[in-house]
Amino acid sequence: MKGFFSIFLVLVSIIIIFDLLVVLSEQNNSFSEIKTELIAIENASKDRSILEKNVDKIVSKSLEEIVFSDTSIQEGLNLINSRLSNYLKEKAFIRNIFSDSKQQITKNKLNDLSVLSIFRTKNLSFAQYTFTSDITKTTIVSKKLGKNILLEFTIPINYVQETTG
């Protein structure tokens, strides 16, 4: 019997400490998972921003070229959309927002979904590129980014860029 209470108390203390360690380790794992999710969402957000900025840049640079040359509307539209399709073909899709069906991005499909307007006077040129979508306004360019938390890159319907030269 000698030392029985001491051993009993030590065992109880060990069980309590073990229990606390289990709880702490569960919480630690859960925070690690959250941290991974948050890093993933920030990465996806960065990817989306890069796509958006590059699309903006491709369209605005192309419009500048169009404004300062004698390019026709169809040639201008081909120029912008071929550059956009080259950039986006492996990064995004043409997607129907109702059926969720996806198609690969091509210059011709983008031509069907967008409009270029050019006005030229003696001293001024103006060009405007609009992503109009189709007649039912249900087709967009998009790409879902992220794993568990989803972000979506889209060229929204009525997206407009214009340049004056």
Place this chain on the structure above:
Amino acid sequence: MNSIEAIIALISLLAFLGTLISGISFFNYELNEQENNFTAINTANSCTLIIDSMFSNSAKEFLKEFECYGEGRKVVGVEKEKRKEREIITEIKKEKFLEVKLNEHYLQ
């Protein structure tokens, strides 16, 4: 006389053991309460982090199971009978496959 002393000694021992066991079980109960409290707080904090991050990054959906309840601009982490609330910077639109109200993004 000896037997009375032995009985008293036994009663004292039993009383001591009883006190010790009830003390340990009370301590254990309190410990479990605090563990539940701690887990509820952590769950609520995790949910708040996810929702605030979704809002600030304009994310559409969270595809994993959402561990909290949404009540307007609050999330509630629940562990057994413990509930902990945290405020979020947006509102929850849908709890299954969590969706939150977002700011409009990219000219849309």
